[in-house]
Amino acid sequence: MKKKIQCQWPGLKVSGETNHRAAGSIMAAFALLGLPLGSAVADTSGVSHQVTISNDWSSGYCAALTVTNNNSAAVSGWQIDMDVDGTISSLWNAGWTQDGDVVHVTGSGQYETLKAGESTSQIGFCVNRSSGSDNSGGSSSDDNSSGSSSSGGLAVNGDVEDGLTNWSSTSGDVKRTTQDSHHGAASVLISNRSASWHGITFQPETLSSGKKYDVSVWVKLAPGESDTTLILTGKRTDDSDTSTTNEYTRITTATVSDYEWTELKGTYSQSGTPFQHFIIESDSDSVSYYADDFTVEAAGDADGSGSSTSGDTNKFVGNITTSGSVRSDFSSYWNQITPENEGKWGSVEKTRDVYNWSGIDAVYQYAKSHHIPFKQHTFVWGSQYPSWITSLSASEQAAEIEEWIQDFCTRYPDVDIIDVVNEATPGHAPASFAKSAFGDDWIIKSFKLARKYCPKATLVLNDYNVLSWHTDKFIEMAKPAVQAGVVDAIGLQAHGLEDISTSTLKTNLEKVAALGLPIYISEYDVAETDDQTQLDVFKAQFPLFYNSDAVAGITLWGYVDGKTWRDGTGLIYDDGTQRPAMKWLMNYLGK
Template sequence: MRASLRLALISVAAALPVAAAVAVTSAASAADEPTPITVLTSDFEDGTTQGWAGRASETVAVSTTVAHGGSTSLSVTGRTAAWQGPSLDVLGTFEKGTAYTISAWVRLASGSDNARLSVERRTDGVAAYDQVVGNTAIDSGRWVNLVGRYTLATDVDFLRVYVETASSTESLYIDDVTASYVPALPIQTNIPSVQDVVTEFPVGAAITGAEIVTEHGQLLDKHFNSVTPGNALKWDATEPSEGAFTYAQADPLVSFAKAHGMAIRGHTLVWHNQTPSWVFTGADGQPMTATADDKALLLDRLENHIRNVAAHYGTDIGVWDVVNEVIDENQSDGLRRSSWFTVAGLDYIRTAFRVAREVAPHAKLFINDYNTNVPAKRDKLYALVAQLKAEGVPVDGVGHQMHVNVSWPSIADTKAMLDKFVPLGLEQQITEMDVSIYTSNGESFPTPPADRLLQQAYVYRDMFALFRQYRDEITSVTLWGLADDNTWLDTFPVTRKDAPLLFDTRLQAKSAYWGVVDPTKINTTTSTPSPTGPTPNSPTPSTPGTPGTAACSVTYRVTGSWQGGFQADVRVTNTGSTAWTSWTLGWQFAAGQQITQLWNGSAAQSGAAASVTNAGWNGAVAPGASASFGFLGSWTGSNPAPTSYSLKGTICATA
């Protein structure tokens, strides 16, 4: 199913939803969070149903037959449909914008099935359903805990949480149901915005409704200038039944983005997952096969879908992932044997791009896939895109999902991925990046280990440094999520708490954030090298200069080096007693090095003489405090560190 066992964590881009509409699912809160505030407890020990009722005609009653805790539970009998079960009104309990952790213990009276924890909400009488916990195996021999996060992101007039099963109508029991939340922290407003530091291309986040309210919306607005509706534009969300189009999930996300001046990536018009079964059902009611009639019907449905969805958003969406995950490198022709392909062959891809161009002539049209840094898959994708371009199919760009982890892939493999597509003259985008802290499916940590978070920071540092080198080819970088409180990796490929993004579960900046914004601020108490980048040169000590009245010291470190290029971090410290309101640091390169890109300041260079002036946000440096910047440079032959630095016309000490 994957390129190798080592790649087991690198999965299909959105094989599972980040969350349904406004639901946010995760295994549990981070261990370092404060004690949650409980707003709901149902243990049924008082002999009443405590407000629980059936969703339809089923019967709910207190039972002493089995119990998870204490001596009683709630029995649910007379179920006539799998989606019927016990439900509780939480309209007056849950507040919009608060992330609640909901926990329920469930078991069957007999047999086995899968259970789900869901929420039904209604606005003006229109119902919508959010899955808090997906299919979880249950049986009659044990209690199983369903735990997930839920954030209400819209105004509603009806809100109930309920337990359902996947297929059976067997009687069931529930017990010890709780809902709690951790008070939100304000976002950090005194740190640089990612979008202000990374200016070579838009930096985006994949979002659900939970990311556009309260502190989440503030964090999104501060740091990102592009968004991708993670699931709200997929087929199951926009055309759940034939011809019945709905944009209830996506419209609020697009409206938020427009109101905050953000670019919008449309994801996705065609995918083999999250596509309703009716799409592949023939006129005879049977699954489609490779007949002329079924192919014509399937392509008609595809064209109708794209014409409606793309037209609905018009020029609001400037980039579309037209087709998603069409490559299977294990096939001789490299093409995934999806229902799309088995019925329509390559014509479904040709049709999708043709219709998208007709409906959205302004938009950039992308083909998007995962594991494109694996040579076999990269090469098969290249061959397909080259073929499509030769046929005149309007492919504008290639999307690299970049679901990676702290030990895979290498910078060299990622660079080779980007280099491969440069000759095609297409745009390239990083579309779904996250960096798992896990390196195998067998690992599970109650709290993200410090060394993994440090490795993760180095991955983000090295990857973004590479991406910024390719600013002429890469036109957008998107992270698959906003913060660690809402990530699909909490439940895929196995259930465990992951921490793959720049901000933690309480929306605070991690070392990963500093890896992108200012690598000098990554935890420096350990010497663990980057697992993905080129082997760093040993830090080259500078020759101490003669301290002057500027009262400053400078630390210069080469943190990565490769043939013809390097990355350096520089820290300048105010060792005097007077605060600086601004600063400019100057030095001489001894071997012809050239600064090619710099962050957290502005650079000027004439021959060997280089200088860096503070950015708008880091010019003020109090006594004893430091300011930092980093840069990419080129070198030939050797790369010695500068031997002296000057600030305000005097020489700084070197450290």
């Protein structure tokens, strides 16, 4: 769909027929230059705003919003209007409503009143791009002009504009509805489900054996449904072996809500018996949900396996050592390793200038021999450091910190990832000895030392409670080092999230993503002794992390029952028997 767009700027005018994405690119370019978006709409008198995009990907972006009171007196109840390229998925530390492409932002909380000359520093937002829809609520004569989707590739009527052609269900009631849609006039709604395998089906045109296909569908829960996981599966016709279910290929999963549309997207490889249909299903037996805009595009030759795992296959899912050792079954489950305690400074140099590298040596060699990433945990932390460091002078402390980092990097030159500074948020466990050594910019100086001696490693700023309660405190702490360009990635410990809703996790993850750096979920576990409860939490939370464009990798913090940091987080028993959450996780990862 096209819309009339006119943008005015001092010395620049763009006017005419252009597509929505192009207009968004223009606005994004303005923002990247530090220029305010939405200048054509009047803000509160004397109040200006500036949008700076910090993280931009194909389907969305996150940005910081700086609002400034240029008046000589305080202003309460201010409002600014800004243009966005899509739909707001979250906006924090201010009130907001959206009308088409225009978002109305109002002062609230700490920013309800702006003092004379004051600028905000903690307002930000994330946007889901609308993939060509204009968000204006209008229609165009060239939109939906035929019963088939012009952009769906092999998915005829993927946009549900021609009744239920090619749509059906494995069981449950399916109907075409105009109550909600991702794009166009209608979508498919399934209700009255009573089993997890009851789902919406879609029949594309013929899929050829030995080929792979990019598959996408947009989904949303019916009003009032609680967030849950939806699954996109490819189904071949049944073969002669009734003892297996290898006709089913899980393509991808995602946590879905009733307040926004979510894309299920992945790659399917066809081989074996002829293709039957795609299924949109859920582990929740009774949830009702919508589907719209199904697309299937040829993507080249398959690898012959006929299977596909969900999410990004380059995204590692790792774990830690078990009681100081690497179990023989480690590589069967995990493709990244972190020493739990062996790499902490207090473990390596308990006595000054007397090193015990044996623990790290074993883990490092295991990683290199198995060709998986090795992550060092950690360089500078206000816990488990050698006690002798606190009795030294500031200059001696600085020299010892540098020596520790230099000696590590000399011994392990091919370390992949390093938690350089751990738990530095005020009130957590900041390293007071490092502040004594380097002053207030001790975080930046620690990262500079790590870069000097480990130039090839990804350098991480790691902390806890960021996904639950201390998101803004962490961001405030992290910004100086991030803006100094010394941090490569953010590490988010993920303990204690059992009672945190997926919507809260998603919002806080997006806030951190707005810093513009990749995120590692660095210490994930689910402390539930009840098998079903642990399974339910994994199903709800893990896909949220795994399918996030912002997340580069996930490390679980232990997996053997009775040998993990937190009770109840074990996923297998010592004899190798798997708990239900582990069985689900391995199936989800295609192992």
